[in-house]
Amino acid sequence: MIKGKVHKYGDNVDTDVIIPARYLNVSQVADLAQHCMEGIDDNFVKRISPGDIILAEKNFGCGSSREHAPLAIKALGISCIIAKSFARIFFRNAINIGLPLLECTEAVDNIQSGQTIVVELNSGKIKNMDTKKEFTAQPYPQFMSEIIADGGLIEYTKNRLEK
Secondary structure, three states, rough: EEEEEEEEOOOOEEHHHHHHHHHHOOOHHHHHHOOOOOOOOOOHHHOOOOEEEEEEEEEEEEEEOOHHHHHHHHHOOEEEEEEOOOOOHHHHHHHHHHHOOOEOOEEEEEEEEEEEEEEOOOOOOOOOOOOOOOOOOOOHHHHHHHHHHHHOOOHHHHHHHOO
């Protein structure tokens, strides 16, 4: 179960605003995280608490295929992203590093910045703790749930090779 405060954004949040290109030479993900969303929201990093959740409209993560974008988001402590839709390469990069994403139009339309939500990844249930409204996203297939639970594709693969 994931519980966090919501930070909401609009359509077409691209990887250039998630992590501007001038920081792509930063090698430590903790340092990279300090510039997360800098291209769209200068105060984002200052407002984040571990476990917070990003909500966005359509096409979150569009633009270049840089893995730095989901890495910066995860390293900052964002626990989940819920959007109406995601760019496909961003979606795969996020799953590969163990950052959960859910698509749920109703949740995005009915949840506002600053509200607290609870997300159950296994069932896809999303509950707004402020309004008590509930929404349902499509849960992941079992193998993707395992990738996320293991912390990403590398750890998932290591765990499978050890068996």
